[in-house]
Amino acid sequence: MTIEIIKPARAEVLKGVARFKELSGVSTGLPDMELPSCNRTFYNVLGFVQPKGEEEYSPFGDAVVPRIAHLSTGFGAAFVKARPGCGVLMHAHDTSESFMPVAGRWKVEWEGAEGTTGVVLDPLDFIAVPVGVQRRFECLSAPDGESEGTLFAIISGEAPVVEWSPEAVAEISRHADARHLAAEQVAS
Incomplete structure (x- = not known):
């Protein structure tokens, strides 16, 4: 097998650079992000393209356009920032x-x-979770002098499907019901 070698212009290669300080974060869109224990900010670097079919959609809408949008790599890469005690269901x-x-x-x-079991990861530790395994993550501590930790996430595929656990669905529903009840009380 011979790999075709290309020699792109510097400007073309620089389209593949994402500087964290230039990324736009999204803190809403996923069903659990409104829960106090799930407040987090998602920074899309690469991948996570919008689904094209009528049966699938992205709850983020157009708010999570990847910083590096011109490459089709077969995976998505993002940063997540969260306060200690916060994560995902x-x-x-x-x-x-x-x-x-x-x-x-x-x-x-x-x-x-x-x-349910788990592992604590320090900076630069790494875990790969297999397909179909129910998983969650949570920030345990932020660096000294900072209010949030930062996690780097890589997911295979460019439009992965998510399925919430029954417990997560119940917690999201309880929160939505409580929010709806509070809104009704304010309106009356």
Whole structure:
């Protein structure tokens, strides 16, 4: 096999640079992001393209256009920032997902044969979670002098499907019901 070698212009290669300070974060869109324990900000670097079919959609809408949008790599890469105690509810993807803390300590939990278990990751530690495994992550601590930790996430596929655990669906529903009730009380 011979790989075709290309020699792009510098400007073309620089389209593949994403500077964190230039990324736009999104803190709404996913069903659990309104829960106090799930407040987080998602910074899309690469991938996570909008689904094209009528049966699938992105809850983020157009707010998560990747910073590097011209390459089709077969995976998505993003940063997540969260305060200690915040993360994501238990969910599964139809693709594998990997995590590496950049700042702070993070816990990754999953549902296994023996029940829910997990691992604590320090900066630059890495975990790859297989396809179909219910998983969640949570910031345990931020670096000294900072209010949030930063996690780097890589997910295979460019439009992965998510399925929330039954417990996550119930918690999201309870929060939505409480929010609806509070709105009704304010309106009356």
